[in-house]
Amino acid sequence: MLTKRLAACADLVTGKGIACDVGTDHAYLAAELLRTGRCQSVIASDIGEGPLEAAERTLRQAGLLSRAQLILSDGLMQIPAEGVTDVVIAGMGGETMIHILKESPWVQQGVNLILQPMTKAPLLREWLAENGYAVRQEKIVQEGRFFYTVMQVQYDGEKRILSPFIRELGDVDWREAAVRAYGRFRLKLYRGLGQQLMQAQPETAEMYRALARELEEKCIEQEETV
Ligand SMILES: C[S@@+](CC[C@H](N)C(=O)[O-])C[C@H]1O[C@@H](n2cnc3c(N)ncnc32)[C@H](O)[C@@H]1O
Structure with a gap:
């Protein structure tokens, strides 16, 4: 059984051809794609020999190595x-x-990319937008007190400019419960930063206050319609 985070990644795999799980570690995702029949074959890859050995063990034990x-x-x-x-x-x-994406432009040939960043999601969104990658959908997954973002991305060559709000939080569906919970969590953070930075970095403080205002509107709008 996958974690909710990895299950959300697996859900976005088309399974039309080979799926490559980059940084596979224990190959839990790759194994599940094969076990459920979503993919007929996978590539499980990693930069480290240790993780790749762990991946081999998982796949061998599950009878999926072939x-x-x-x-x-x-x-x-x-x-x-x-x-x-x-x-x-x-x-x-x-x-x-x-x-990884910079070094392998072949992914621009129609590959369905599923990206689940643990850090620097705004930087990634900006890079994707500036380099012709479209975020087809973005989801928030909640596991306990942690929130994860999962993006389905495809290259279409069109360069985009993101608003500060989308750059920071992604183009997510505010009707979803996990997204609203994430919104409330970020709202607290932005309000705090908006206060703390007021003297030392007034411009940054104002940026956080603007994000908080937009977030308040989103959260309030949704509370009213749910
Ligand atoms: C925290 S684990 C994530 C495992 C799994 N993908 C998941 O999401 O649960 C990160 C893995 O990525 C691998 N990794 C880090 N940088 C990499 C790179 N440039 N290319 C391939 N694998 C990489 C690490 O060796 C490690 O096994």
């Missing part, structure tokens, strides 16, 4: 592009994801 290729690779550099329709990059920082 449908998986295990590849030691920094990002997608050693991955053969042929037949790959889906690439999942989950559980890493946004900057590492940018590095």
Whole structure:
């Protein structure tokens, strides 16, 4: 059974061809894609030998090794592009994801990208927008007191300019309970930063206050309609 975070990534895999799980670690996601029949074959890749050995153990124990290729690779550099329709990059920082996408422009040929950054999501959103990648959908997943963002992305060559609000929080569906809970969590943070930084960094403080105002509107709007 996958965590909610990885299950949300798996849900966005088309399964039309080979799915590549970059930074697979224990290959839990790759194994689940095979076990559920969503994918016929997968590539489980990692930059580390230890994680790749763990991936091999998981797949062998589940009897799924014959449908998986295990590849030691920094990002997608050693991955053969042929037949790959889906690439999942989950559980890493946004900057590492940018590095991986920059180094492998073949993903621009119609590949369905599923990105689940643990840090620097705003930086990743900005880079995607500036470099012609469209975020088709973005979801918030809540596991206990933690919130995770999961993006489905595809290259279409169109460069975009994001509003500060979308850059910071993503283009998410405010009717969803997890998104509203996330909104309330961020609202507290922005209100606090808006206060704390007022003397030392007035411009940054104003940015947080503006985000808080927009967030209040979103949360209030949704409370009224739910
Ligand atoms: C925290 S684990 C995430 C595992 C799994 N993807 C998940 O989301 O639960 C991060 C994994 O990414 C791998 N990794 C980090 N940088 C990488 C890179 N540039 N290319 C491939 N794998 C990388 C690490 O070795 C590690 O196994």
